[in-house]
Amino acid sequence: MSFDNIIFDGWSMFHLLNEWAEVYRNGKAEMPITLSFRDYVLGLEQIKSTSAYEKDKKYWEDRVETFADAPDLPLAKNESQITEQRFCRRSAKLSQKEWQSVKDAAGRLEVTPSVLLMSAYAETLRLWSSNKDFTLNLTQFDRKQLHPEVNNLVGDFTTLTLLEIKNAGNNFAERTKAIQKQLTEDLEHTAYGAVELERELKKKTGNMRGAIMPVVFTSGLGVEQWNEGKWLGKLNYNISQTPQVWLDHQVVEMDGCLCLFWDSVDELFYPGMLDEMFRAYTGLLHTLAVHPEIMQEKTA
Numbered sequence: 001m002s003f004d005n006i007i008f009d010g011w012s013m014f015h016l017l018n019e020w021a022e023v024y025r026n027g028k029a030e031m032p033i034t035l036s037f038r039d040y041v042l043g044l045e046q047i048k049s050t051s052a053y054e055k056d057k058k059y060w061e062d063r064v065e066t067f068a069d070a071p072d073l074p075l076a077k078n079e080s081q082i083t084e085q086r087f088c089r090r091s092a093k094l095s096q097k098e099w100q101s102v103k104d105a106a107g108r109l110e111v112t113p114s115v116l117l118m119s120a121y122a123e124t125l126r127l128w129s130s131n132k133d134f135t136l137n138l139t140q141f142d143r144k145q146l147h148p149e150v151n152n153l154v155g156d157f158t159t160l161t162l163l164e165i166k167n168a169g170n171n172f173a174e175r176t177k178a179i180q181k182q183l184t185e186d187l188e189h190t191a192y193g194a195v196e197l198e199r200e201l202k203k204k205t206g207n208m209r210g211a212i213m214p215v216v217f218t219s220g221l222g223v224e225q226w227n228e229g230k231w232l233g234k235l236n237y238n239i240s241q242t243p244q245v246w247l248d249h250q251v252v253e254m255d256g257c258l259c260l261f262w263d264s265v266d267e268l269f270y271p272g273m274l275d276e277m278f279r280a281y282t283g284l285l286h287t288l289a290v291h292p293e294i295m296q297e298k299t300a
Helices: 010-026 037-047 051-061 096-109 113-128 172-186 194-205 273-290 292-296
Strands: 088-094 134-141 158-165 215-219 247-254 257-264
Touching (some): 051 194, 096 113, 096 172, 096 257, 096 273, 096 292, 113 134, 113 172, 113 215, 113 247, 158 172, 158 194, 257 273, 273 292
Parallel strands (some): 134 215, 215 247
Antiparallel strands (some): 088 257, 134 158, 247 257
16 A cells, blocks of 8 residues: 555554544444544634744744754765655664663653654764754644544644754763753744744755755654554555655554664665664664663763
């Protein structure tokens, strides 16, 4: 099966498949809802006339001049040299025991598991990136509760957050807490979207055509999953392909384990580089799961 996630997002995909399974197994379907995705979009547009929107617009636009660039990773060729953008997938898994250990460590740091994983991702990127302060493009499934039937809609509710990550702090734990603090503050200003912010950043850089924030982190933790997927058979292959994205790291929980995916445009990068990066990243997570105390160790 192939899904066009321009039409609907991952949450909607799982919701649709779960409803499909219910109809297949029990022959029952809920009556059509009265709310349409168009109604939802029109509701979002009304937010732009509020004082909250103006406040959030100022919050983001005041930071444009100093906003950090994307990670400056070594490239084998320019984006403009690629005629057909094709993605490759790398995948790994943390066992239930390892994943529980990571979640417990996140709890002790008072950060979310997603933020801890994002911090490990940033630590890995920093080893290859020439700029140590950079911005990650976060994909989120944000269904604003504008109507009681919103959770039954199928559509693209994906929103983006551009998160600046600073190379500050004496150890992994301090840097992770700083990420949580910045993200929490940013999420209080979501009336003004990342797409609008990217337009302003493009004006600043003069890069009006190419990808400006192509390194992505997508957390599927806490999102409705494909609960009845086994009736369709074994999942043999899965990949995401997104325009103006070079590297998309996705995390999702399945059967109590943590699944880790990197979808990337390998043609952009030097041979073997992403394999080495992925090994470094997964190695760090396995180490953190077994020896969480290293989060407190001082690093350069």
